[in-house]
Structures are given as structure tokens and as C-alpha cells.
Amino acid sequence: MSVLLDVKNLKVDLPTENGMLHAVRGIDFQVRRGEMLCLVGESGCGKSMTSLALMGLLPRKAQCSADHILFDGVDLHGMREKQLMQLRGKRMAMIFQEPMTSLNPSYTLGNQLCEAMLQQPGVSRAEARERALYLLHRTGIGNAEDRLRQYPHQLSGGLRQRVMIAMSLMCHPDLIIADEPTTALDVTIQAQILRMIRELQQEFGTAVIFITHDLGVVSRIADRVAVMYAGQVVETTDVAQLFAQPRHPYTQGLLNCIPVRGKTLPGSHLQAIPGVVPSLVGQVSGCAFRNRCAKADSGCERDPQMVQQGSATAAHEARCLKLDAATDAVDAMEVAA
Amino acid sequence: MSNSHQEPVPLDDIALELCALTKVYPLKRGLFQPPGRLKAVNDVSLRLYRGETLGLVGESGCGKSTLAKMLLGLLPPTSGNVLINGQEVDPTERKAHARHIQPIFQDPYSSLNPRKTVAEIVGLPLKLHGVGNAAQRSRQVKDILDLVGMPERTHAQYPNQLSGGQRQRVAIARALILRPDILICDEPTSALDVSVQAQILNLLLDLKAEFGLTYLFISHDLGVVEHLVDRVAVMNQGSIVELQSRAQIFSEPQHPYTRMLLASALTPDPGRGIPALAAA
16 A cells, blocks of 8 residues: 655644643654554543644644655655645544534534535536535435534534535545544444444545544544554554564553453553653653663663564554563463463 | 442431431513522432432433532522431531542542642541641641552642542542531542542542441432442432432333433443434
């Protein structure tokens, strides 16, 4: 599969009262055509800032730099707003977290669905309407004809998120960025919507960057996963590999601390990760996870680099200076088990 | 490891009993139309045995939080009553109520007063109930904050200086300082990050073993529920549709709604894919 999006050394800094907040600290990742890449991390790890930077939607005072952000061969970094407008909606689309606030309350759904498509030259109203009806139908919304005339407040949260998804698909985009699209929804609705996103993504061959904090969701929906911590990508690999053999101590900690049916004994102590996420205000150096890591020593004050393992087709990268020790520990655990 | 799940819970000692609890909200319709009725909680009867953890699961809008508010005496029920330790509580006696039953709310960002220090927040219940003198109170506050793992330097800080996990620890300390019998935990970890959630769950397990607490644990996260609780009540549209032991509900769910909830829980299990559910 060819590479659709290639991000190199992306940095986002936000000025705050207490100094510069380094929200994203030099991340690299690639999205191939038609694949589902999950960006997973805790709140404040920079995953939403990354998505906003890709779409050119950062707050005005934010400072963004990158070696390049190549989208289908074109560098998005430093592109003018007008050129970006040509791409957004048409070739890249976004699904936001809050379906309650991301639709405009004063326009009908039909208006909002067709808006981006009508911007393109040579698209008639009837064509846009046809496409909107088709996508509403595909996203599982009944009586689509009536829905086009309705306003967002007449819909439930799950329906609104379906409309958002239909809207993102209107212009056959190559890439969709979905920022926690199901976090605000109930579990049964979440399962339905995730399944629909996955099916439509595979059918239309759309690449999706799926941002979430829920490892359960990641395990079910992703092709590849990038784990983020404190503004950096700390581990990238395909989904089966990540859950079978996590290499970074943070990923291992995350996987160990969620209770799993059949594996964790009910009522037993969970293996919590001690401490809290470090502050990213001011100068940050060395491994950001070292204050919570059992394997850390004085050597971890150096900045860790991404270390690659595995073949070129199934690469497994992790940003840790203690990787050998970490893999040994995993092996030892497997032997013990 | 706590032994709470190994010891059988004595079934004759009832800490909290709900008898046919119902809450109806009037719905305004038109000017000349009679008001509609929304049954938020419909004829719910439940028993919490001393020392057990009862899980209450259901989706948003099913009445979980309304039920919790009625148990805490924050909302008068339309009909039915709440018995604490076998006695009915006078709704005007809020303080007596609060001695026995305390809440931990979902959002630690809005449930702590931003203008008070941690020590003031935790000490307020003691002050309101006139327990001891100032010196005794401050010692109790210090003890309980140590117990929930808040280092001494944080005691004089304000909530906005704390992380989400620390705030939830403060909320737990405040709930425990009057030594209640029953804690109502309303989604206590859903606003927290995964890596912090485990710390708080461990703390809840430890405290239960230490004080012999009874928990009503409200959550939509079935993984967490399975880890913590002895019995599970499944709520849908204001009614309890199923009430079973943990082992039974997770292995042999009876009610179709329970089955659907269990099927839609996404455990970290790559390769399983996303379950197909009948469209709602």
C-alpha cells in the first residue's frame, strides 16, 4: 500500500501564562492508503493537537513546525489557507468528538451535508442531495428524505454522529480524521457506530486516523496503532503485535492496568502505573516516562530515539532506551505464565 | 489482595433497602394539554447487604443517577422509601442521612469547591456535624488524607492545582471522613485516564477492606464492574431488568438487554472485530 500521509518531526507549541507548553514534541508517522491508524494516548498527550495541526485548524496563537507533512505528495506545512480550503472537506475530512456541538444548530442537516460538495465546480444541487441521501441511508439513518429537512436538535447524539460521519464522506475523501468519535455515546450505540465506520472505511478504501484513549476500541478497529505519551509517539506497530508483544514500558503498563475478563482475578489489585503524566510546560528533556517507569535509571535522562525491530513490512518501533530489558521482562512474564 | 470476594457476604444484614422506589417527573406539553409523566425510576426494589459491592449498570438516561440522588436524600422520591440499617430516614434529617451514606461523584473537576483548600474541603463535613474541636478535626483530616495517598504538601493546595486522580482521592477522603457505612460511587473513574483509573480502583478496594464499607457502584464500564462487584443490577428505562451475582450475569445473562450490553462491551481483544448488534 502506498503512503498517503507522511508526517515528519511535527511540533506544536502553545504559549501559556506559565511558559511554553510543548503539546506535540516532534512526532513522525505515516498513514497508508485505506488503512485505519489509531492514535492512542491519555488526555494531554497531544493527540488532538496533532489532528488539528494536520487539518490546519490549530488555535491562532499556537506555533506549529514540521520538516514536512506530505499529503499525497503535497506538503501541507506552510500551505496557504486558501489552498488548504481546497483540500479540507474534499480530500481530508474530520469527525469531531462532540456530536452535540459540531453541527450548526441554525441550518438544516441537508444544508450542512451538501455544503462542502457544492463548493466544488460542476456539482449540481440534485447531485449533492442524491449523495447525501445515499450516505444517510448507508450510515443507518431511516427516512433520510425527512431528515434532510430537520435541524440538529431534533436528533439524538448517536444520530448526530451518524450525520457527521455521512458528512465527512460526502466528497469521497482520501483521509478522515476521527477525533474520539464515540466517546460521548453509550456503549451499545458506540459498537454500532464503530462497526459502521469500519465497514464504510473498508468499502470506500478511505484512510482513517482514529484518535481514542480506549484500548478496547483500538484492539477491535485498528490496522496499525501509534501510542502517544507526553507529546511523542512512543510505540508504533500493527494491532496484533501491539497487544501480543508491547515493547514500550508505558504500553505494557497500560495493557496491564485494565481489568480484562478471564485474565484479571476479580477483586485483585490491578497493576497501576504510579504517578502522573509530567507537565509539558517549559524545557522537557530525557524520556518523559522515566518518573513512572520501573525500568528507568540515570541513563534515561538522555533523549530516547525510535528503535526499529521487525521487518520492513511489519515494523515495530518503540522509543525507549531500555528496550532489551523491557523485552526480557515480557519474555520472563510469558515463561512464568 | 483483598479477600472481600472470598468471604461470603452475610445475607441477613441489610445495610440499605429500597422499597418500590419511584420518581416521576411532570413533562410540560402545551398550555391546555395535561402534563405528561416521565417515569425516571419505576418501582425499584433493591437490597444492599453489609460489606458487599453492588454494581448498577445501564446506559445514559436509564435512571441510575436519579436513583443515586434519591438514596443520598438529595431528591425526594415520588413514592416508595429508603431504609438505612432497617430504619426509615426522615427526609428533613439530612445530617443523620449523611452520617450513613456518602457519595463519590463522577466529575472531580466540578464536585470540589475551587475556592477552598483540600484540608478545608475534607474537613467541612466534620465541622457541619460538630465533631470534636478544631485540633481533633485537623488531625482527622490529616489521617484520612494520608490514607487516600495525598502527600502532606497538597493539603493546603486548591483543587485546580491537583490532577484528576488526586481530585478524586480528595473526594473519596471527604466521603469517608464521617465514617459512613455506605458509599454511592457514581462513575468514579469515568473522567480519569486509564493509567490513573487503576490507582483509584485499587484504593477503593483497600478502603472497603479496611472500613468494611458497602458500595453501590454505578458504572457503564463492564470491565470495571466485573472487577469490583459481588452482584450486578442492570437498569433499563427506569427499571431493574436483571439482578444476579457477578459470575452469573457475565456467564449466563438472562435478559436480552443485558446480553446486548455485554455484547457491545469492547474488551481489548484484537482479531475479534466489532460485534454486530441489532440496530436500536
